[in-house]
Amino acid sequence: MFKWTRRDSNRQSHIASELLSAYIDNEVTAQERKEVAAHLATCASCREDLQSLRNAVVLVRALPRMAVPRAFTLTEAMVGAQPRRARSPWIVTYLRGATVVAAMMLVVLVGGDLFLRSAPQTPQMIALQSPAAERISEQPLEKVVQETVVVASSAAPEEARAAESEQPAAALAAVPEATQPVQQKAVRKAVSEPEKATERTVVEKPENAETASPIPAPVTEIPRGGGSPGGVGGIGGAGGPGGGEGGGSDEGGGTGFSPGEPVPTEAPPQPDETRPAESAKETVTIADSSAKPAQPVEATPAVKEKTVEKVITPTPQIEKAVVATPEPTAPAVAPSETPAEVALAQGEQTSESVATHPVVQPKQTQSAAPQPFAWQTPLRVAEISLGVLIALLLAATWIAARRP
Amino acid sequence: MDEIALIVAAKKGELRAFNQLVLQYQGMAYNLAYRVLGDSDAAADVTQDSFVKAFKSLRQYRGGSFKAWVLRIVTNTCYDYLRAKQRRPSSSLDDLAEDPDRAEELTHHGEGPEEYVMRRELSVTIQTGIALLPADQRIALVLSDVEGMSYQEIAEVTESELGTVKSRLSRARAKLRDYLQARPELLPARYRLNDSRMGS
Secondary structure, eight states, X not given: OOSSEEEOTTOOXXXXXXXXXXXXXXXXXXXXXXXXXXXHTTOHHHHHHHHHHHHHHHHHHTSOOBOOSSOOOOOHHHHTTGGGGGSOOHHHHHHHHHHHHHHHHHXXXXXXXXXXXXXXXXXXXXXXHSHHHHHHHHHXXXXXXXXXXXXXXXXXXXXXXXXXXXXXXXXXXXXXXXXXXXXXXXXXXXXXXXXXXXXXXXXXXXXXXXXXXXXXXXXXXXXXXXSOSHHHHHHHHHXXXXXXXXXXXXXXXXXXXXXXXXXXXXXXXXXXTTOHHHHHHHHHHHHHTTTSOOOOSSOOHHHHHHXXXXXXXXXXXXXXXXXXXXXXXXXXXXXXXXXXXXXXXXXXXXXXXXXXXXXXXXXXXXXXXXXXXXXXHHHHHHHHHXXXXXXHXXXXXXXHHHOO | OOHHHHHHHHHTTOHHHHHHHHHHHHHHHHHXXXXXXXXXXXXXXXXXXXXXXXXXXXXXXXXXXXXXXXXXXXXXXXXHHHHHHTOOHHHHHHHHHHHHHHSOBOOOTTOOHHHHHHHHHHHHHHHHHHHTSOHHHHHHHIIIIISOOOHHHHHHHHTOOHHHHHHHHHHXXXXXXXXXXXXXXXXXXXGOTTOGGGOO
């Protein structure tokens, strides 16, 4: 049966008009053509339909061609500037995109410029930018150093004082890392002072050891609670006569340790004099161990931090020792300390603090006032450059769009 | 210049090259518009608008049959015209009665006056029958039987499926046949459909 069929009232199958129309135009497959031809041979109705359709097609195809009333050619007035559009617009597109990007960059620069200029300088920012802030933050450390100096000057003999002047340089040299906090140096120096006194009174140490490091004494030789704990002991010793010397005895209560507190003597594994730095830390560790268990011998960052902490934020023991010493160190120093030595200690401290000071923000600007505006000039130059670039891009875009 | 060279030049904006293409396709475009709209003035307006649109949208031509591309623009413009004017078959009949006097048909060589008159009367009748068809069937019939395009070309111009083209064309032919068979007095005796001598 055909694909397109219709049934009459007698339910007889006939070829559909669509198939007959396609058959007229030969728009049927070979199989369909064969089947239609076979059916037409047996069906008069389909033959009449085919014929009537074919006649209609013939009549339509016979319609005459109409002559054009006029020429439909175009003029410039009809299309205006449209012919120019036929040109490839990719150049114009890229130029426009570049102009937009440059404009956005200019907006960002101008906005950033205005924002930075209008942003208020916070007090912390101003303070941090000024050298005075460093001196203020360094003050507690300076106190420690000064007090250490006081102790050393009051107890140490002339040689100790002379050595003290040399020690800062040696101490600095002995420090392996240049970035070690100043507090550590101060602590070591403070430790070295009473230790020297102790050494001279108790143990004979070679000079080279001292030269190598300001902290030559091994832990075992350092008296308990003595001035061993760096500046702590020194501080404590400062409260009493010959605190440094007294550190050799248990009476070095000036250390500030509460009686009865265990001060475990951490015997370092090596009493090597060539490793005075470690011994110094050990001493510091001992002093600190009053509240804590034994610290590792090696100069671990934790120990360093504690050392720094003790100087920066004095522990209660230290505070007591500090309190024992009058706040104004000058008067305490004055009677027994020469102004030159105090100034020397302060200068050293200052130089060290200038070099490295973890508490104080690193000195970013030497002159605070002009720093925030140092970027104005290059920013202005960038803004002007972008403005010129935008103008050039606009001109190029206009020219590219206009030219044929 | 061949057609491809003219098209390339026209795409670059050369109006002279595009006018060469206009002269080549304006007859076909006008006849299509005339047979679809049934009015010479409307057909001229649609033809002119179609060529203006074609020039402005040359960038969209990506190759293929340029003839089909032009006729597609003409067809769509005819649709737009019919929707805008809202022409009705009844009204078009009145216009068509006068249109043959205005529209100029191409004369056949050696044709006598009587034959010319008869041919003109037949044209009017057929045109009236075509005007009664729906727009889509009308366009399919004109593209197939007036412009002689294949089913595939008609599908490309009308942007429809092949089966849709077949359906529309068959219905158009069937309706036109029924219209002409219902009015045999309008047809010259020679062209009466029931006359078996007309069969080709």
